[in-house]
Structure formats: structure tokens, C-alpha cells
Amino acid sequence: MIRSALVRGSLVALALAVSGCALTFDSTHLGVPVTMAEAAQAPAAGTPFRVTKHPVYLLLGLISVSRPNLEDVLAGQVGTGASVASLQIKVRSRWSDLLVTALTLGLIVPRSVTFEGVVVGGRAADSR
Secondary structure, three states, X not given: OHHHHHHHHHHHXXXXXXXXXXXXXXXXXXXXXXXXXXXXXXXXXXXXXXXXXXXXXEOOOOEEEEOOOHHHHHHOOEOOOXXXXXXXXXXXXXXXXXXXXXXXXXXXXXXXXXXXXXXEOOOXXXXX
């Protein structure tokens, strides 16, 4: 009885740990066409952009304090009648992020999320 409760508790803890810091991005409600990849023979031509956001999580990534918002990033990059091609989303931990995580024993977990892409057609907004 105690062993099965321990196994169930361990599985729940593992599931929470694996899902911590998970980011989901959905391009179906952005309002502009977005593609993640282009043909290697014909790369997208347009205005490139690169924006880095710094989300923060608590308790080893289980609780989100601030999340990067793809809609806000693209709204600052895409103008009227434009689309985004070759969108790349890179999530990484800088050495300073790891230092903060180690010093707070996992209480505070910062990350760096970089959005890169090319604005195609229309009028591009100013890069931030």
C-alpha cells in the first residue's frame, strides 16, 4: 500500500518536473501568416528581425511568473499586409540564468527566449 502510493507520488512529481518551463506557441490566432521553415533553395527575402525576451519561472519551472508572448513580438515586427517567414524560436539558459537558479536553489528559474524571422511583403514595423 505504501509502496504504490510512493510510486504514484513519484510519477506525479516526475510529470510535473518534465512539464515545467514548457512553452507552447500557436500561430493559428496571430492574424498574419507565419511559416517556420522555407525551402533551402529559395530562402525568404525581406527584413530580418531578432527579439529576445526573458521569462521567469518559480519552483523549478512549475509556476510561470512571466511568459514570452509571440503575439506581442510579432505585432512589433509585422506591418500592414506582411507575413513572417522562417520563424525560429530558441529557448536557452545563459550562464547568468543558471547562476540565479543555483543561488536560489531552483526557486527562481530565468530563461532567454529568442524569436528570429523574416518579415515578407507589406510594411515592416520598427525592430525593437
